Amino acid sequence: MKLYNLKDTTEIVTFSQAVQLGLGNNQGLFFPKKLPIIKSSDLEKILDMDFIYRSTFVLSMFIGNEIPFDELEKIVRRSFSFSSPKIRTLNQNVSCFELFHGPTLAFKDFGARFMAQTLSYLNKKNSKRVTVLTATSGDTGAAVAHAFYLMDNVKVVILYPKGKISALQEKLFCTLGNNIQTISINGSFDDCQDLVKKAFNDKYLRKNYGLNSANSINISRILAQVCYYFEAFSQLPKKNRQKLIISVPCGNFGNLTAGLLAKSLGLPIKSFIAATNANDTVPRFLLNKKWKPKKTVSTISNAMDISQPNNWPRVEEIFRRKKWSMTSLGFGSVSDIETKKNIKELYSLNYTSEPHAAIAYKLLKEKIRDHEYGIFLGTAHPAKFKTVVDEVLNISLSLPKELASREKSILLSKNINPDFILLKNILLNQ
């Protein structure tokens, strides 16, 4: 598989190089040179495959023979070794597709674990020491920490905005220690992401520290996420596969990028909705064509508190390459007040949800038309946002074992200002 750098199209790399580099020159994202297509006559056969085999098939369409199929299948089997995602039907034309049955209770487990297993496979040949620097607004951090925990030759450093992620999200990844170092930053997620990019710009760190990122900057994260869109489709009754609309709660826009890649492969999804919270850089851009990020504001859907979404250039590139019109992309932003109302509404439909999915549900409800079928993505387990969900619904959610086992553990994070020199010193002195 060949990929080009979106900021410097002369930089062409293989899949292995893209996974090991993370980001290209000038902080450019890598994007596939060839967008493969599954023949429509093969689609039914593919949808009938089991999740692991089908996911290997989908990934091999992109990766080609750089990783032999049987090796890729082993990687996928180790990565997706938890309960498959599940469709929960809410009424005759709306379902939630739950992606949070992995070890850290969020959709990020798919990408983070696939990246960890792929890197480990690629590094077998040269066993270089790697530092995986990652920014998180709550869920990526946990998924990455658990995916790389105790892995040989890998040090993980995770940056997160202090006081701006849920208490249980923090416990899930800031209590592990060993090869996982966590640093809270006095700033926003965008400040954390900016520090990661500055580190990539630092020639010394890149050369001497085997620097990589497990954010969705890394193409392996995105490709893994393509697989579950096929799973969603396969779990739907055939009559509901027609005119399918998928509403995606968006922060860094990696999940939407993966969905669009699934569509570009030939999965007949009619359209997507990009759903954001008050951090609405993309909805405003789609409305008035002006890219004007504002200061990030804190919301109850904290994992989406991002005003400079990293993957937007990839989204634009897919639309450009496929000659799709941007006007086919639904969009909208939802306030905290509306988010709470929709958590309550979902509860009245016998479904306990959380703020991120509730945002996607609200916009799906608004935009879906007669005879269409809608899915909104359930990106995290409601218990990760227990404080908000309990308060809104006046209940007391019980904690799944993954959270209960860490609830009382001691936080091990350092705290610093968003200052690259401070971060660099920490990286150099470890």
Ligand SMILES: Cc1ncc(COP(=O)(O)O)c(C=O)c1O
């Ligand atoms: C629970 C949850 N929902 C939605 C998102 C947004 O996903 P993306 O960054 O892929 O747009 C995130 C984090 O990014 C998240 O943690």
Ligand SMILES: N[C@@H](CCOP(=O)(O)O)C(=O)O
């Ligand atoms: N919402 C994310 C933010 C980072 O996004 P990523 O997909 O680029 O890793 C989080 O939960 O950390």
